[in-house]
Amino acid sequence: MVKLILPIELAAEIEPHLPxxxxFVRVDxxxxxxxxxxxxxxYLNGFKLKPTTLHKVLAAAPGIRWQQTPSAGVNHILTPIFLQHDIILTNGAGVHAIPISEFVLTLILYHAKQLRQLQAAHDQRSWRKSWLVLPELANSTVLILGTGNIGQAIAARTKAFGARVWGGRRRPEPLPNFDKIVGTDEWHALLPEVDYVVVATPLTPETKGLIDEKVLRSLPSHAYLINVGRGAVVDESALTKALTEGWIAGAGLDTVSIEPLPPESSLWSLPNLFITPHTSAISPALKGRIANLFLDNLERYRAGQPLQNIVNKQAGY
Structure with a gap:
């Protein structure tokens, strides 16, 4: 008999399908x-797991052997207290790929087709077209940092628009829809030729502050930065300077270092920065995908088979 801890927000999706x-017990x-x-x-944890909640669960259930999280990133779980336990950790890699990749494409088109300016013209009832130059995605160059499930889904969608798609990852290897994939530091040399940089990396000690002043100064002035990874991967002070001084044309952030972003943050006032409240993964299909992944892994767990999406706790993903 296996006993499970299920989060209240996902229990209804999972309970009818349990052996x-x-x-099971539910946890809020x-x-x-x-x-x-x-x-x-x-233990299947819920969305936006707080360290205090995690530690409370670990204390109440000292026999936990496997924990699955619905998130792809696990930096919020790998606390010193968690790492003291011998727990297999699996993540939700893959379940967010469709909505996040669609969101990235939305941000690219939002910038390329100047939707903010067009909305302003609409509001002013202006038919003036002389200022309009709307770049095409065809033959533009998109650099995706992080080529996991989300990065690969982004590549497939941008490639369909005729873009050149480059990738950066720790261990370069050919992948579908990427014209070029380079290693950890090699992507820096590509920056002067890039039109869009998409950050889809996990947050680890190596990626914290990855997008720094050096990176931003290396980009052409028309480049656009998109972050759908973790906020701390981008040095927000350097980004503020880059946007204010025109090193790059703009940025779209679906994640920031402090969430929720305080109303008094200066980031809100930058006219060439579009901030969304970490919503890129939200989809009506998301809970179903999370449940299906967990139920498949539960079947594997009970059968003693290897689980999907095992996290390397030392690497951080």
């Missing part, structure tokens, strides 16, 4: 249970 010989976002979790060995 009859499993037991603050770590409060609706039953006894002391003998649970599997």
């Amino acid at each position: 009859s010989d499993t037991q 976002s603050d770590g409060n249970f609706d039953g006894d979790a002391s003998d649970a060995e599997v």
Whole structure:
């Protein structure tokens, strides 16, 4: 008999499909249970897991052997307390690829087709077209930093528009829809030729502050930066300077270092910065994908088979 801990926000998607010989307790976002979790060995955490909640669950259920998170990033889980436990950690890699890649394409088109300026002209009831120059994605160059499930889905969609697609990853290898993939530091040499930079990397000690002043100064002045990874991958002070002084044309951030972004943050006032509240992964299909991945892994776990999406806790992804 396997006992599970399920988050309240996903329980309805999962409970009807559980094997009859499993037991479960539900847990809310603050770590409060609706039953006894002391003998649970599997933990599916909820969205936006707080360290305090994680630690409360670990204390209440010392026998947890496997934890699955719906997020792709796991930097918020790899706390010193978590790392003291011998727990297999699996993530949600792949379940967010479709909505996030569509969102990236939206941001690229938003910038290329000057939708902000066109909306302003509409609001002013202006038919003046002399200022319009709307770049095409065809023959533009998109550099994607992070070529996992999300990066590959972004590549497929931008390639369909006729763009050149380059990728940067720790261990370069050929992948579909990428014209070129280079290693950890080699992508710096490509920056002067890039029109769009898309950040889709996990947050690790190596990627924190990856997009710094040197990177931003290396880009052409018409370049546009998009971050759908983690906020701390971008040096926001350097980005503010780059946008204010015109080193690059603009940026779209779906994630920032401090979330929620405080109303008094100076980032809100930059006219060439478009901020969205970490919404790129939200989709009506998301909960179903998370449930299907968990249920498949649960079947593997019970059968003693290798799990999908095992996280390398030392590497951080």
